[in-house]
Amino acid sequence: MFYRQFIQEVHRGETKPFYFLFGADDFLLKEGLRVLKAAYLASGGDVEFVGEGESVKKVLLRARGGDIFSPRKVLVWRDPPFLKDKSPAAEEKLLLEYAKKTVEDVCLVLFAPGVDRRRTFYKTLAREKLVYDFNPLKGRELADWVRERARLLGKSLPQPVLEYLLLCTGENMARLAGELEKVALYLGEEKEIRQETVELLVNCSFNVSIFSLVDLLGAKKKDRGLFLLKEMLAQGEPPLKILFMISRQLQLLYRLKALEMEGLPPRELPRQLALAPFVVEKLTRQAGMFQQEELAGALKLVRAMDYAIKTGRKAPDLALELLLWKI
Numbered sequence: 001m002f003y004r005q006f007i008q009e010v011h012r013g014e015t016k017p018f019y020f021l022f023g024a025d026d027f028l029l030k031e032g033l034r035v036l037k038a039a040y041l042a043s044g045g046d047v048e049f050v051g052e053g054e055s056v057k058k059v060l061l062r063a064r065g066g067d068i069f070s071p072r073k074v075l076v077w078r079d080p081p082f083l084k085d086k087s088p089a090a091e092e093k094l095l096l097e098y099a100k101k102t103v104e105d106v107c108l109v110l111f112a113p114g115v116d117r118r119r120t121f122y123k124t125l126a127r128e129k130l131v132y133d134f135n136p137l138k139g140r141e142l143a144d145w146v147r148e149r150a151r152l153l154g155k156s157l158p159q160p161v162l163e164y165l166l167l168c169t170g171e172n173m174a175r176l177a178g179e180l181e182k183v184a185l186y187l188g189e190e191k192e193i194r195q196e197t198v199e200l201l202v203n204c205s206f207n208v209s210i211f212s213l214v215d216l217l218g219a220k221k222k223d224r225g226l227f228l229l230k231e232m233l234a235q236g237e238p239p240l241k242i243l244f245m246i247s248r249q250l251q252l253l254y255r256l257k258a259l260e261m262e263g264l265p266p267r268e269l270p271r272q273l274a275l276a277p278f279v280v281e282k283l284t285r286q287a288g289m290f291q292q293e294e295l296a297g298a299l300k301l302v303r304a305m306d307y308a309i310k311t312g313r314k315a316p317d318l319a320l321e322l323l324l325w326k327i
Contacts, residue, residue, distance in 0.1 A: 003028050004141065006132045010039045017102035020125045022115040023134030027174040029078075029111050032134065037074060040107050045072030056082060056091040060098050063108050072105040083112050083121075092121045099130060136173050139276045142166070146176055150193065153184040161195045163278040167211070168204025171276075210245040211282070214253075217298075217327050218289025225324050239316030240309065246323070247302045253287045254295040256280070261292070298327045 003023075009015070015036065021029060037047055050059050054077075063075050082091045095110075102108070111134075115122055125131045137145050143162060150157040157165075169175045179202050183193055186201055209232050216225035232242060252273065259272055266284075270277045290298075305323045308314040314322070 001129060001131065002133045003032065003135075003137065004145075006032055006134075007035055010035050013039065015040045015107065016130060017104075017107055018099045018130055019107070019109045020122075020131045021109065021111045021134045022113065022131070023111075024113060024136060025174070027177075028134040028136065032132075033074070033076065033109070036107070036109070040074055041072055043071070045074070045105075047074045047076060050075065050077040053081065056080075056094050059108075060094060063098065063106050064103050072107075074107045074109060076109045076111065078111045080110055080112065083115070092119075096121065096124050099125060099128065136171075138171070138274050139270055142171055142173070143276050143278075145173075146180070149177060149180055150184075153180060154191065155180075155184050155187065156192045158192070158194075159278070161193055161198060163276075164195055164204075165198055165202065166276060166279070168198070168202050210242070210249060211286075214246065214249045215286060215289070217324065218286060222324055222327075226321060229320055229324060233317060233320075239320055240306075242320060243302065243306060243309070243316075243323070247299065247306075250295055250298050250302065252283055253290060254292070254299060256283050256287050257290075257292050257295065260287075294327075301326050 006019075006021075010032075021032065023029060033047065041047070048062070050062070059075070059077055059080075098108070115131075117123070117126075122131065136142075143166070146162055146165070147157055165176070165179065169179060179198075183197055183201055187193065187197065209228060213225055213228050213232075216222070216228065229242070233239065252275075255273060256269065259269060264272065269284075270280045273280060273283075275283070301323055305314070305319040309316050309319050
């Protein structure tokens, strides 16, 4: 089960007394807790956080311990130590027993950055539908989330503006939320978010520049590409970050062309590449500027320059300039 299912269930009032959530960053955890708190503690209560290093027994003691001053509580246990290593079976057994026989008016939430799906702990809770994947949304789900976020802020977000915003933010959910709030505050009573407003308020030079840089390489405009590279370096962008993003873009183009050569229908490309449809459309246009052999050769050059930089054989700025001339 996933983040959006969790949110939908909680909004319907279908809260559970035990949750195991896992995800790569804290943003969706904070969002999920905000929604859970509003629903579960609507009539009063507190959110409590378990301290680092607490044992399973102590956490369950806190969960079972009543509080005459707080009718309900959400008890949050972040990054439980017993999930990091092989824990004694007794500890997992205690938690699984608690999950089957929870305490009234207490919601125990476990959150971990990752999960071993082979563990009995995970498998048992998954069967009981108590596990939710809180990893960042991608593709169409992310686009739908951004539209809904804008709607809750009282704004409409046309598709081209949504695409531009996703490109600018690198599809980072925390940044998307912050930028939307900033744009909504700036617009005041105005309902529609326009691209010129996003261009004014949202700093998107790096992500847009990487796409533009690869565009220039595909169009064989290496002198302009070199000028853009120097602009990015002058703005303080780390050379290895630029190299990584060039590599990522070239890999996406290589994969896209390979899938096209295999005869995969265009409508299937976003799912296979785990990207929003609008991003795939832009990549498809860009991929048409390269031959598959050119992309394979460019990726070899990227790896060679990465090795040269990391071993000190070439200065980072010089290595990037050489890369651009050779692609």
